[in-house]
Amino acid sequence: MTSNASLKRDSKSPVLMVVDDEPSQRKLIGGFFEGFGFTILEAESAETMLETLAQQPPDMILLDVRLPAMSGIEALPKIRELLPTIPVVLITAYADLRQAVAAVKNGADDYLSKPIDLEELKVAVYDALAIPSSDDAPHTIALPNLPADFIFESRAMRQLLETVAVVAPSEAPILIQGPSGSGKEGIAQLIHAWSSRASHPIITANCAGLSSTLIESELFGHVKGAFTGASEDRKGLFRTAHGGSLFLDEVGEMPLEMQPKLLRALEASEVTPVGGDRTVAIDTRFIAATNRNLVDEIQEGRFREDLFYRLNVVELIVPALADRREDIIPLARYFASQFANRQVRMSPQASRAMLTHSWTGNVRELRNAIQRACLLCQGDVILPEHLPSNIASGPTSDLPDVGRLSQVERATIVATLRECDGNRTQAAKQLGISRRALIYKLHDIEGEH
Numbered sequence: 001m002t003s004n005a006s007l008k009r010d011s012k013s014p015v016l017m018v019v020d021d022e023p024s025q026r027k028l029i030g031g032f033f034e035g036f037g038f039t040i041l042e043a044e045s046a047e048t049m050l051e052t053l054a055q056q057p058p059d060m061i062l063l064d065v066r067l068p069a070m071s072g073i074e075a076l077p078k079i080r081e082l083l084p085t086i087p088v089v090l091i092t093a094y095a096d097l098r099q100a101v102a103a104v105k106n107g108a109d110d111y112l113s114k115p116i117d118l119e120e121l122k123v124a125v126y127d128a129l130a131i132p133s134s135d136d137a138p139h140t141i142a143l144p145n146l147p148a149d150f151i152f153e154s155r156a157m158r159q160l161l162e163t164v165a166v167v168a169p170s171e172a173p174i175l176i177q178g179p180s181g182s183g184k185e186g187i188a189q190l191i192h193a194w195s196s197r198a199s200h201p202i203i204t205a206n207c208a209g210l211s212s213t214l215i216e217s218e219l220f221g222h223v224k225g226a227f228t229g230a231s232e233d234r235k236g237l238f239r240t241a242h243g244g245s246l247f248l249d250e251v252g253e254m255p256l257e258m259q260p261k262l263l264r265a266l267e268a269s270e271v272t273p274v275g276g277d278r279t280v281a282i283d284t285r286f287i288a289a290t291n292r293n294l295v296d297e298i299q300e301g302r303f304r305e306d307l308f309y310r311l312n313v314v315e316l317i318v319p320a321l322a323d324r325r326e327d328i329i330p331l332a333r334y335f336a337s338q339f340a341n342r343q344v345r346m347s348p349q350a351s352r353a354m355l356t357h358s359w360t361g362n363v364r365e366l367r368n369a370i371q372r373a374c375l376l377c378q379g380d381v382i383l384p385e386h387l388p389s390n391i392a393s394g395p396t397s398d399l400p401d402v403g404r405l406s407q408v409e410r411a412t413i414v415a416t417l418r419e420c421d422g423n424r425t426q427a428a429k430q431l432g433i434s435r436r437a438l439i440y441k442l443h444d445i446e447g448e449h
């Protein structure tokens with residue numbers, strides 16, 4: 001991670017006090033700001049924070065509203081007695097939002113609602129400390145090693161991976177949201193691979209399509225004789241994932257009556273096997289994924305709000321493929337290299353058809369389309385006719401809007417340049433624009449990065 005320019009200039013790093021009863025949350029937020037050169041003080045309760053403030057006053061406080069004894073709101077006037085001008089930013093769950101708004105009137109500087117958007121949090125902290133954002137730009141967070149089969153080129157994906165790099169080393173549970181086939185499982189694998197648990201396995205539990213009784217035994221295990229057919233003790237996936245991570249896929253499908261048990265496992269790090277009378281401690285990092293909109297599910301009474309907040313500490317959303325068109329051609333090339341037993345390339349028309357398609361099935365749809373094309377194509381060039389007809393015929397009802405068009409343009413330019421081995425004259429010819437126009441466009445593209 002990079003350090004902040006203003007911090008280097010001041011040679012004194014700002015001291016940020018992070019108050020949260022969850023150690024994993026403190027580690028996550030603290031680790032994020034350490035990456036920008038901050039010094040972090042931690043407190044697990046308002047009482048501990050107040051004790052520390054007197055001896056070691058920080059430059060600002062990030063204060064969780066829900067704390068075990070004294071709440072963040074109750075602590076505010078006491079902070080003000082000790083340090084009248086210190087900036088305080090509250091972090092609140094949606095349920096406490098009204099309280100937080102009132103607290104801002106009573107002396108908090110700002111509030112952020114969970115799940116935390118790290119970029120938003122950073123802006124709130126920099127604003128509160130009056131660090132000019134120009135001092136901070138430009139920065140990128142270094143990414144750990146990516147596996148060779150993880151393909152991306154878009155800025156949207158790069159941003160997501162930067163957040164993943166920040167959250168992975170913490171022990172905090174993670175919820176990955178995104179449409180079907182967008183690559184949520186790959187992100188779960190990365191979180192695990194970039195965590196301190198990487199030398200242990202990541203175990204997948206699919207929460208879809210199982211009845212509550214089956215899920216309970218699958219996740220928490222059962223003791224011999226717990227029900228008909230339980231002829232042996234069963235460990236359950238939570239315990240199998242001991243030391244490693246547990247990936248709860250399709251968590252939005254988890255039956256409502258099972259959700260309190262999952263919440264308890266998350267909060268207390270222990271499970272009770274079906275038919276058992278003793279709890280068993282578990283040491284597992286939880287990573288969950290869903291393609292459902294859980295806020296809607298909560299409103300419909302199908303998903304528990306407390307479980308949602310427990311899982312969804314930091315906002316992590318895998319964008320639809322149509323919102324990161326720069327990834328289409330690199331992914332298509334990669335899949336072609338996997339499925340064809342020879343070198344194949346895409347014709348410009350096939351590339352164009354792929355770049356403008358709506359990809360409602362996301363990366364999975366692209367993968368299937370390329371697999372099919374590799375089977376149908378006799379030569380070494382994939383043509384539009386090798387693609388499924390809805391792709392080859394180009395966009396119909398949902399023509400890309402203006403925002404998407406510029407993405408299409410950018411992706412087309414990048415893809416064409418690559419086809420031409422970076423030769424701009426040749427690429428401009430193929431694109432049907434002047435070399436000069438291409439160079440202007442490239443300036444634009446580079447300026448955005």
Ligand SMILES: Nc1ncnc2c1ncn2[C@@H]1O[C@H](COP(=O)(O)OP(=O)(O)OP(=O)(O)O)[C@@H](O)[C@H]1O
Nearest residue numbers: 149150151179180181182183184185186291363364
């Ligand atoms: N960045 C990527 N690089 C290479 N392959 C990818 C990438 N993203 C997704 N894929 C591939 O696309 C397919 C779909 O991805 P994945 O199963 O992770 O999606 P998902 O979001 O978990 O889907 P679902 O919501 O249906 O569970 C997989 O074959 C996966 O390997």
